[in-house]
Amino acid sequence: MASSEGEATRLPPFPLGWYAVGFSSEFARGTVQTRTLGGRELLIARTESGKLSAMDPICPHLGAHMGHGGTVVGESVRCPFHGFRFGTDGACVATGYDTKPPKVSVATKVVHESCGVVLVFLDPRGGPPTFTLPALDDSSYSPLRTKYYRLRGHPQDTTENSVDFGHLSIVHGYSHVQMRSDLELDGPALRARYSMHHPFGLARGSRGLNAEFEVTVRGLGHSMVDIKIPTLGLEARTFVFATPRAEMDLELRIALAVKRLAASQGLHPLLAWVSRAKVLTQLVETIYLRQAFAALANDVEQDFVIWKHKQYVSRPALAQGDGPIARYRRWAEQFYPALAAEG
Numbered sequence: 001m002a003s004s005e006g007e008a009t010r011l012p013p014f015p016l017g018w019y020a021v022g023f024s025s026e027f028a029r030g031t032v033q034t035r036t037l038g039g040r041e042l043l044i045a046r047t048e049s050g051k052l053s054a055m056d057p058i059c060p061h062l063g064a065h066m067g068h069g070g071t072v073v074g075e076s077v078r079c080p081f082h083g084f085r086f087g088t089d090g091a092c093v094a095t096g097y098d099t100k101p102p103k104v105s106v107a108t109k110v111v112h113e114s115c116g117v118v119l120v121f122l123d124p125r126g127g128p129p130t131f132t133l134p135a136l137d138d139s140s141y142s143p144l145r146t147k148y149y150r151l152r153g154h155p156q157d158t159t160e161n162s163v164d165f166g167h168l169s170i171v172h173g174y175s176h177v178q179m180r181s182d183l184e185l186d187g188p189a190l191r192a193r194y195s196m197h198h199p200f201g202l203a204r205g206s207r208g209l210n211a212e213f214e215v216t217v218r219g220l221g222h223s224m225v226d227i228k229i230p231t232l233g234l235e236a237r238t239f240v241f242a243t244p245r246a247e248m249d250l251e252l253r254i255a256l257a258v259k260r261l262a263a264s265q266g267l268h269p270l271l272a273w274v275s276r277a278k279v280l281t282q283l284v285e286t287i288y289l290r291q292a293f294a295a296l297a298n299d300v301e302q303d304f305v306i307w308k309h310k311q312y313v314s315r316p317a318l319a320q321g322d323g324p325i326a327r328y329r330r331w332a333e334q335f336y337p338a339l340a341a342e343g
């Protein structure tokens, strides 16, 4: 039944795309862990050589859950019940009795690891990835500072924030918000550029600063924001990863890295002077990382009370001053292939 303007409806719970299942530091070599994605559990294993795999945790032999007592043996995962082993492609490679393994596999999902985060491609129909993520170069950035949240929400809804310019001043207190170019839609990628005055400064009691944001969204689970503070010449890169565990049960991982002073262009003269001394450089980078991350976490947490209680209004009563919400939603339809097939 078609909804009327302003009426709440429901989005399909699991749009296809790449979703974070953890930060790289959570997956040590030789360990096996369980995560939940799209309403199902997933075993994430890192082999002795460092290769990551994501597979169904239920052993096809007699049904043990390999997330509870499973171990990594070389390049395979060993089931705790009878010692059957499975390679990173899911194929059974050994039994626990030195006998010929049965021709059987556990289902696997494709894993992508870049910039310190591990993502898995989810397609509720079980299909292969329909798009790839770039291997981002993080060599000129500090290590990531990260935080994990679990909340009620849907990835399309939380990612819509990137283009919801109206709420930036109302919820986050930004001022002078300006789009710096038209929204770019390129297949599964979306890019928006805007500038504003951010109320959060780099020192206690400061009056905030002007910043430029370039937001790149890839699918509904992977948002990256390159931030510039033109007056200081400082840059940072933030990530927001929205992962649907189950229907309206969302994991949100945020991360931020600051660009090394040595790699930054157009530094404020004082910072350029600081960057000549290693100790001072480390001090400035540490303070900048801490403050910029605090600003990011503060921004994200300000949205929580809205997300916790909001409904999805499929035909919103939009007004001048809103961002390109309608274009974003048309772009997002590509991540629901079942809907497209229904016409």
Ligand code: FES
Residues within 6 Å of the ligand: 059, 060, 061, 062, 063, 064, 079, 080, 081, 082, 083, 084
């Ligand atoms: S149930 Fe896994 S080896 Fe038997």
Ligand SMILES: [Fe+2]
Residues within 6 Å of the ligand: 161, 167, 171, 172, 299, 300, 303
């Ligand atoms: Fe927001």
